[in-house]
Structures are given as C-alpha cells and as structure tokens.
Amino acid sequence: MIDSSRRAILASLGAGMMLSGMSGSAATRPARKIGYAIVGLGSYATRQIMPNFARCDHARLVALVSGTPAKLDQYGADYGIPRTHRYSYADFDRIRDNPDIDIVYVVLPNSLHAEYSIRAAQAGKHVMCEKPMAVSVAECEAMIAACRKAGTKLMIGYRSRFEPYNRLAIDLARAGHVGRTQIITADHGFPIRPDQWRLDRLLSGGGSMMDIGIYSLNAARYLSGEEPVEVTAVEATDRSDPRFHTVEDKINFLLRFPSGIIANCVSSYSSSHNGYRVSGTQGWIDMEPATSYAGQVMTIRKDGVTAPRTLPAPAKNQFAGQLDHMAECIISGATPIVAGEEGLADLRVIEAIYRSAADGRSIRMSA
Amino acid sequence: MIDSSRRAILASLGAGMMLSGMSGSAATRPARKIGYAIVGLGSYATRQIMPNFARCDHARLVALVSGTPAKLDQYGADYGIPRTHRYSYADFDRIRDNPDIDIVYVVLPNSLHAEYSIRAAQAGKHVMCEKPMAVSVAECEAMIAACRKAGTKLMIGYRSRFEPYNRLAIDLARAGHVGRTQIITADHGFPIRPDQWRLDRLLSGGGSMMDIGIYSLNAARYLSGEEPVEVTAVEATDRSDPRFHTVEDKINFLLRFPSGIIANCVSSYSSSHNGYRVSGTQGWIDMEPATSYAGQVMTIRKDGVTAPRTLPAPAKNQFAGQLDHMAECIISGATPIVAGEEGLADLRVIEAIYRSAADGRSIRMSA
Numbered sequence: 001m002i003d004s005s006r007r008a009i010l011a012s013l014g015a016g017m018m019l020s021g022m023s024g025s026a027a028t029r030p031a032r033k034i035g036y037a038i039v040g041l042g043s044y045a046t047r048q049i050m051p052n053f054a055r056c057d058h059a060r061l062v063a064l065v066s067g068t069p070a071k072l073d074q075y076g077a078d079y080g081i082p083r084t085h086r087y088s089y090a091d092f093d094r095i096r097d098n099p100d101i102d103i104v105y106v107v108l109p110n111s112l113h114a115e116y117s118i119r120a121a122q123a124g125k126h127v128m129c130e131k132p133m134a135v136s137v138a139e140c141e142a143m144i145a146a147c148r149k150a151g152t153k154l155m156i157g158y159r160s161r162f163e164p165y166n167r168l169a170i171d172l173a174r175a176g177h178v179g180r181t182q183i184i185t186a187d188h189g190f191p192i193r194p195d196q197w198r199l200d201r202l203l204s205g206g207g208s209m210m211d212i213g214i215y216s217l218n219a220a221r222y223l224s225g226e227e228p229v230e231v232t233a234v235e236a237t238d239r240s241d242p243r244f245h246t247v248e249d250k251i252n253f254l255l256r257f258p259s260g261i262i263a264n265c266v267s268s269y270s271s272s273h274n275g276y277r278v279s280g281t282q283g284w285i286d287m288e289p290a291t292s293y294a295g296q297v298m299t300i301r302k303d304g305v306t307a308p309r310t311l312p313a314p315a316k317n318q319f320a321g322q323l324d325h326m327a328e329c330i331i332s333g334a335t336p337i338v339a340g341e342e343g344l345a346d347l348r349v350i351e352a353i354y355r356s357a358a359d360g361r362s363i364r365m366s367a
Numbered sequence: 368m369i370d371s372s373r374r375a376i377l378a379s380l381g382a383g384m385m386l387s388g389m390s391g392s393a394a395t396r397p398a399r400k401i402g403y404a405i406v407g408l409g410s411y412a413t414r415q416i417m418p419n420f421a422r423c424d425h426a427r428l429v430a431l432v433s434g435t436p437a438k439l440d441q442y443g444a445d446y447g448i449p450r451t452h453r454y455s456y457a458d459f460d461r462i463r464d465n466p467d468i469d470i471v472y473v474v475l476p477n478s479l480h481a482e483y484s485i486r487a488a489q490a491g492k493h494v495m496c497e498k499p500m501a502v503s504v505a506e507c508e509a510m511i512a513a514c515r516k517a518g519t520k521l522m523i524g525y526r527s528r529f530e531p532y533n534r535l536a537i538d539l540a541r542a543g544h545v546g547r548t549q550i551i552t553a554d555h556g557f558p559i560r561p562d563q564w565r566l567d568r569l570l571s572g573g574g575s576m577m578d579i580g581i582y583s584l585n586a587a588r589y590l591s592g593e594e595p596v597e598v599t600a601v602e603a604t605d606r607s608d609p610r611f612h613t614v615e616d617k618i619n620f621l622l623r624f625p626s627g628i629i630a631n632c633v634s635s636y637s638s639s640h641n642g643y644r645v646s647g648t649q650g651w652i653d654m655e656p657a658t659s660y661a662g663q664v665m666t667i668r669k670d671g672v673t674a675p676r677t678l679p680a681p682a683k684n685q686f687a688g689q690l691d692h693m694a695e696c697i698i699s700g701a702t703p704i705v706a707g708e709e710g711l712a713d714l715r716v717i718e719a720i721y722r723s724a725a726d727g728r729s730i731r732m733s734a
Contacts (some may be wrong), residue, residue, distance in 0.1 A: 182617060182638035185631075189551065191648055234599050234621040234729065236629050250549060252629045254601040254619050262603050264552075264619045264631050271549035271646035272668075279638035281558055301639075362601065362727040 034063035034327035035126070037085075037101045039092070039116055040108040041071040044130070048293060048319055050079065055320035058327035062100040065092055096123035101361070103128055103326055105157075109203035109234055110210055114139035121150040121239065128326050130157045133213050133343025135205025137351055140344040147340065155326045155336035156343035158218060162321030163295035164314045166222075169278065173223045178302050179281030181261050184223050186216035186276035188291065189250075189268025194243050207237070207247030209350055213267020215291045217349055219276045220255055220263035227345060228255035228263070231352035232362040243269070244319075253353045384489075399693035401496070402429035404452075404468045406459070407475040407485055408438040411497070415660060415686055416474065417446065422687035425694035429467040432459055459483070463490035470495055470693055472524075474542030475506055476570035480507035488517040490669055495693050497524040498544035500579050500710025502572025504718055507711035514707065522693045523710035525585060528686030531681045532663035536645065536652055540590045545669050546648030548628050551590050552644040553583035555658065556635025557615075561610050574604070576717055580634020582658045586643045587622055587630035594712060595622035595630070598719035599729040610636070620720045660685075 036059055038045050051059040063085040066072050072086040087095060095101050104120035105128040106113055114134040117127045127147055127343035133156050134140050147154040160166040173181055189212055196323050197203040198211050209217075221227065233253035237244050255263040266273050275288030289295055294317070298309040316324065329336050352363040403426055405412050420428040430452040433439050439453040454462060462468050471487035472495040473480055481501040484494045494514055500523050501507050514521040525716030527533040540548055556579055564570040565578050576584075588594065600620035602613050616637050622630040633640050650669035656662055663685070665676040683691065696703050719730040 013717065016621075061664055078541075117683075150663070183556070183619070183633055183635055183640070185552065185554065185633065187550075187631075189646075213687070230601065230727075232599055232601050232621070232727075234597065234623050234629055235624055236627040238627055250627070250629050252621050252631050254599070254621065256601050256603055260603040260605055260617070262601055262617050264554075264633055265529045265549055266552065266631055268550055268646070271546075272549070272650065273646060279556075279635070279640060281637055358727040360597075360731075361600075364727075 020123075023063070033058055034102045034330055035060055035100045036103045036105050036128070036323065037063035037065060037087075037095055037098075039065040039106050039120075040346045041066040041068065041075055041103055042107065045105075045107040046075060047106070049323070050075065052317065052319035052323060053079075055316055056324045056327070057316075058331065059103075059320075059323040063087065063095065063098060065089065065095075068306040077157035077228050093119060093123055093126060095120070102126055102330060106130060109197045111203050113133050114143050117143045117154070118146040121146040121152050121154075124150060124152065125151045125332055126155075126326065128155045128157060131218070131343060131346070132205070132210050132350065133340065133347060135210070137344065137347050140347050142341065144340040144344065153326070153329055153336060155329070156176070156338050156340065157322060158323050158338040158342065159318045160215070160219070160291045161222065161338055162325060163291075163296065163318035165287060165298050166219075166290070168309070168311065169276075169287055169298065172300075173278040173280075173287055174225050176280065178283035178285055178300065181224060181259075181278055181280050183279040184220050184261060184263040184276065185279075186219045186223075186263060186290075187266035187273035187275040188212045188215040189271050192243060192269040192270060199243050199247055200282065201246035204247060206350070206354070207233060207244065207249060207251070208267045209248065209251050209270040209353060212267070212269070213251060214346055214350065215274075216265035216267055217253075217255075217346055217353075219290065220265060221345065221349075223276065223277070223278050224257050224259070224261050224263065226257040226259060226261065227365065228349060229258055229365050230256040230362050231349055231356055231365060232256075233353040233357040235357040251353060251357055253356070255349070297335055391411035398659065400427040401425055401469045401697055402427055402467045403470045403472050403690065404430035404432060404454075404462055404465075404492070406432040406471055406473050406487075408433040408442055409474065412472075412474040413442060416472070416690070419684065419686035419690060420446075422683055423691045423694070424683075425698065426470075426687075426690040430454065430462065430465060432456065432462075460486060460490055462492060464734055469493055469697060469705075473497060477565045477572045478502050478570050481510050482508045484521070485513040488513040488519050488521075491517060491519065493520045493522075493693070493697055495522045495524060498585070498710060498713070499572070499577050499717065500707065502577070504711065504714050507707065507714050511707040511711065512628040513632070518734070520693070520696055520703060522696070523705050523707065524689060525709065526685045526689050527582070527586070527658045528705055529692060530658075530663065530685035531678050532654060532665050532691065533657070535676070535678065536654055536665065537589055538623060538641075539667075540645040540647075541592050543647065545645065545650035545652055545667065548591060548626075548647050550646040551587050551630040552588075552632070552646075553586045553629060553630060553657075554633035554640035555579045555582040556633060556638050556640040558638060559610060559636040566610050566614055568613035571614060573717070573721070574611065574616060574618070575634045575636040576615065576618050576720060578605050578677055579636070580618060580632070581713055581717065582641075583632035583634055583643070584620075584622075584720075585713055586657065587632060588712065588716075590643065590645050591626070591628050591630065593624040593626060593628065594732065595716060596625055596732050597623040598723055598727050598732060599623075600714055600720040600724040602724040618720065618724055620723070624715070694720065718730065
C-alpha cells in the first residue's frame with residue numbers, strides 16, 4: 001500500500017520527532033499540523049467541528065468546500081482560509097493540486113458521502129467521512145476500495161469513541177466490571193422538525209435509523225465488542241405525517257450477539273432518547289445522556305449499590321480528539337480505530353434492520 | 368349469570384350499607400369482611416400477601432391450603448386460623464362446605480393455576496389467581512369458562528394496578544401529559560438462583576418471560592391501553608447453564624400497537640432490571656423501580672425540564688389494595704379491573720413471543 005502523503009509528512013517532520021514516539025511535549029511536537037479540508041458547511045460542520053480545530057494538537061483547518069459562495073466568504077474570513085483554499089463543488093477535484101490539504105472531511109448529506117469520499121481518495125487525499133458512512137453496503141465497499149487503491153486512510157466520524165465517558169463505559173463493560181454483559185439497551189431519538197434534508201430519502205438514504213438510530217446500533221457494537229449474528233426490527237411510521245412521506249419514523253431493533261448478549265435498541269424521529277445501559281450479571285453501567293455533544297452522565301450499579309461516576313474534565317473534547325486521531329494516524333502510519341470497516345459494519349446491520357422490518361422476520365448475519 | 372355468594376353477602380350486610388354506596392365510614396362499613404383462602408404457602412404468599420390482610424377494609428384471611436402440615440400449623444397459629452379452616456391439597460375440594468371462604472387466592476406454581484382455579488370455581492368460590500394466569504391460552508380460557516359457569520368472579524394478581532405511581536403513570540401516559548406516546552421501554556429481570564420451581568418447566572411453564580418478563584409485557588399494555596398487533600421476540604439462553612436446562616433465560620421483545628406505539632421490552636434471568644419509560648412527543652415518564660413491592664421512583668421530563676414526581680404515602684399499599692378490590696367487586700357486583708380476560712390477553716402475547724423467538728419471524732395478532 002502506497003501512502004505518499006505519509007512519506008511527505010514524515011519528511012517534513014524530521015526524524016527526531018518520530019523517534020520520540022509522539023509524546024506531545026513541546027520539544028517534539030510536529031512543526032506542521034495535518035491539514036483538513038471541510039466539505040459541506042452545514043450546521044454540524046460549522047458549529048461543532050470547525051470551532052474545535054483550535055483545540056487540536058496535530059490538526060488544522062486549511063480549506064473549505066461549499067456550494068454557497070456566501071458561506072465560503074463568511075467562514076473563509078472567520079478561519080483565515082485564503083481564497084486559493086476555498087472550493088465550490090464544481091472545482092472540488094482541484095484539491096489534488098493543494099499540498100496543504102492532507103485530509104478531506106466529508107460532512108455532506110448521506111447520499112453524497114460515497115461520491116465525495118471516492119473523489120477525495122482519487123485526488124490523493126486521506127478521507128474522514130461523517131456517519132452513516134454511506135447509504136448502502138455497496139457504497140461503503142466502494143469507498144474502502146477507492147482509499148485502498150489510492151493508498152489513503154479512511155476514517156468515519158464516530159465521535160463518541162473519543163469521548164471519555166464512552167471510552168470508560170467500553171472499558172468497564174468489556175472488562176466485566178458489572179459481571180458478564182447480558183443485556184444492552186440503547187435508545188436514541190428526537191422529534192424531528194420538518195423541512196430538513198434528512199427527511200428526503202434521496203439525500204438521507206433513510207429516516208431515523210440513518211441519522212440517530214445509528215448511535216444505538218454503534219453503541220451496542222462498541223459496548224459488546226461483538227458483531228450481531230441475528231438482527232430483528234419493527235418499524236412504525238405514520239405516513240400521513242408530512243415529515244415521513246419518504247423516510248421511516250420509528251424503527252426499533254433487537255441484536256443477538258455470539259456471546260448471548262441481546263441489545264434492545266430504539267430509533268425514533270418522534271420522541272427524545274439519548275442513553276444506553278449495559279446490564280451484567282452483577283449490575284449495570286448507565287449513561288444518559290450518552291452520545292450528546294457534551295454533558296454525559298454515568299451511573300453505575302454494582303452489587304446492589306448505585307452511584308454516579310464522574311471523570312475530570314478532559315484536556316480535549318470528543319470533536320478535537322477525533323480530528324487529532326486521524327492526524328496522528330497519518331503521522332504514525334496507524335489505522336484509525338474507526339476505519340471504513342467500522343462504518344461498513346454498521347451499514348451491514350442497517351440493511352438487515354430495514355430488511356427485517358420489511359419482511360417481518362429475523363435476519364441471520366453471515367460471519 | 369348467577370352470583371350466589373354475592374346474594375348471600377348482600378343479605379348478611381343488610382340494605383342500609385348498600386344504599387350508602389359503600390362510603391367506608393364506620394357507620395356503613397360491612398360487619399362481615401370477605402373471606403380469603405390462600406392456596407400455596409410459599410414466600411410470596413406468606414411474606415407479601417398474608418401480612419397485608421391487616422391493612423384491608425373489606426378482606427380477611429379465613430383459610431389456608433398447603434401440602435406441608437408444618438406450614439399449616441405455623442401460619443394457622445400466626446393468623447388465628449382454626450384447624451377446621453386448614454386444608455391439604457387432598458381435601459381442597461372441601462372448601463365448598465366452608466361458608467367463611469368467599470375467595471380462593473391461588474398462589475401455586477404456574478402450571479397448577481388452572482387446575483386449582485377451576486376446582487375453586489366448581490366449589491362455588493370466587494377466584495383470585497397469581498400471574499401468569501396459567502401456562503397457556505387454552506388454560507386461561509378454561510378458567511374463564513369455569514368461573515362463568517359457576518357464576519363466580521375471577522381476578523388476576525396484577526398488583527401494580529393498585530400501586531399509586533403505576534396508576535399515575537397510566538393516567539399521565541394515556542392523557543398525553545408528555546404528548547402522544549411513541550415508544551415504551553419496559554425492562555424486568557433478575558439473576559435467578561438455582562434450585563427453584565421457577566426453573567422447572569413442568570411447574571413454571573417457561574422461564575424469565577413467565578415470571579418477570581410478564582411485568583414488562585403487562586406494563587406495555589397498561590401504559591398504552593392497547594393490544595399489540597405485531598409481536599417480535601429474540602431469545603438468548605445458555606443451555607449449558609444448569610439453571611436453564613428446561614426454561615429460557617433472556618427473551619426480549621418488540622410490540623407494535625395499533626396507534627403506532629412500539630414497546631421495547633426486556634425479560635432476563637441473568638441481569639437486574641425493573642423499570643419502564645413512556646416516551647411521548649414532548650418528553651417522557653420514567654419509573655425505576657417500577658413494579659417493586661415498594662419504593663417506586665417516578666421522574667418526568669417535559670418540554671426540556673426533568674423533575675422527580677412524588678406522591679404522598681398511600682393509605683393502603685398495593686397488596687392490600689388488590690385484596691380489597693376483589694372483595695369490593697364481590698360486594699358491589701362489579702367486574703375486577705384485572706379480570707381473567709386481562710391474564711388471557713397477556714398469555715396470548717406470551718405464546719406469540721415464544722412462537723416468534725422460535726420461528727424467527729414476527730407474529731401478527733388477530734383482533
């Protein structure tokens with residue numbers, strides 16, 4: 001696998017920093033931060049991601065891609081991005097000629113993820129892509145193949161994996177802190193407002209499952225550390241509600257894992273949910289909210305005693321942690337902990353969830 | 368329908384009390400409380416039910432039925448039950464000749480519920496039966512038919528319907544206090560100890576579903592006020608665990624209701640759960656514990672504000688409330704709020720849950 005931009009970066013950093021093992025001390029910090037281009041200047045990109053480059057050690061914002069010239073002007077000015085580093089979709093492929101861009105972060109509507117990720121890889125850029133990775137397994141596989149062929153890395157924006165309480169929950173659950181895990185419940189939803197691209201199947205690829213239910217699914221997978229062997233789902237959508245003419249409202253699902261864990265998951269566009277609970281033989285680990293932008297609350301019940309579990313404020317929030325992780329992977333040559341295969345694994349289950357709900361039967365997953 | 372014992376009781380009470388509308392004041396309180404025979408002197412009967420007759424206004428304990436002479440001696444002495452009112456199973460049918468017994472309360476292992484309920488009805492007695500009502504729909508139907516033929520009442524021991532927080536949750540949910548209900552999650556389970564009759568299918572008729580999962584199911588039904596139209600379930604049981612040689616461990620299920628509510632339910636013999644949440648368009652009503660013997664905790668989130676909801680201590684706990692309800696129904700001629708049809712409705716769903724898990728498909732319920 002050729003990783004041309006890694007070689008370029010290593011050359012620019014010099015051998016001394018690499019030998020230090022990236023300890024992060026001032027003496028060894030790389031002189032050149034890894035450059036991101038943000039593709040799609042919607043609310044999530046502009047309010048959650050872009051402000052957090054200021055908190056990054058290894059990542060910086062170097063370019064913007066948008067179809068709206070006013071946004072390019074506004075955010076270009078706000079973040080000091082020169083006109084040479086602002087792109088429309090028409091000249092997106094010119095990113096190839098910009099050596100400041102190492103990573104292209106795709107924050108477009110879901111149905112555009114595959115196209116822009118593949119074009120970014122073909123331009124020789126590493127790819128960060130928002131979740132859901134794409135709207136089908138086939139698209140995910142094409143994205144992975146394109147990045148493999150180009151020798152570029154691919155990471156999916158599963159930010160919770162960089163959030164300290166979620167990391168602790170994973171460690172505690174997998175270490176059997178409350179005994180062997182038996183049941184995981186994971187609930188995500190919100191009452192969606194009308195007139196959003198998320199409600200247009202051509203852009204979103206699906207309803208609540210694609211947007212918010214994926215948090216329940218991904219949590220069940222990262223808390224168990226397993227892949228489901230059986231997927232069973234039930235949908236309830238009021239098609240007379242103008243919000244739900246083309247996408248589903250509620251779709252709840254049961255996942256059976258090889259070890260015998262059952263995950264019981266909620267996905268809703270009509271009610272508010274943000275939490276999960278890992279129930280083991282000796283108690284449970286509860287998080288609510290669990291996957292919010294901030295404010296996680298963890299409660300643990302063990303051997304009959306219930307208590308809150310608090311962590312010190314993290315040095316870096318989940319957004320900065322995610323941006324830096326991909327940068328560090330490029331510097332070190334490591335594979336992201338949430339690579340394309342992670343996004344693909346979710347889409348495999350999502351396709352099974354839709355099929356199960358449509359057919360009224362459980363779907364067995366092949367290994 | 369002939370209701371001979373109601374006539375006898377009305378005669379014994381006199382017309383004045385009935386005209387007063389059973390206001391419960393000292394002047395109008397019936398001189399004669401309704402007499403219960405308890406059948407089966409296990410832990411639930413002796414620790415939860417029998418001590419609560421002391422808190423009843425209309426019910427009293429008058430007879431005991433057990434296969435263990437030492438228990439009859441012990442509890443007979445404790446509760447002042449004369450030897451003439453203590454029965455073995457061999458002479459159970461002699462209850463027919465005891466006019467002090469109005470109601471037979473069956474607290475036996477599940478597979479004996481139908482037989483003893485039917486024999487009680489044939490002896491001319493009203494029947495209170497613990498949940499699950501029986502181990503099959505067919506048995507439930509036979510019990511209902513036997514009581515109808517005998518002209519006696521039939522009530523199932525769904526004690527939560529007499530617990531103030533659960534009653535409030537029902538009222539709030541059905542009144543749309545947090546908007547129209549969208550999702551109900553209901554989780555019940557506990558790590559079961561070995562060597563219990565509940566782990567012997569011949570006595571229990573099933574595993575966690577029959578014992579503790581029925582609380583999740585019943586809550587989903589009483590909180591929605593609807594009957595499910597589609598039932599989907601997934602089971603996970605480690606058959607190498609000696610506890611689970613004949614009965615299931617975990618069986619989780621999804622219920623779709625006519626209004627579009629989906630209930631996500633947990634039933635487990637390997638992990639601790641006792642709670643439910645009704646999520647509507649504007650918030651949620653949470654109870655944890657929900658169906659415990661005492662100590663219910665209610666939390667309501669509405670329009671973005673989360674707050675506990677507390678009630679004054681009830682004049683009568685759920686056990687006494689349940690015992691008195693059946694007595695009052697006999698006095699007034701009313702039908703219990705949890706009659707045989709309520710137990711039958713649960714068993715219909717339980718049979719569908721087992722069938723769904725076995726067949727790997729959703730079961731459509733006929734109206």
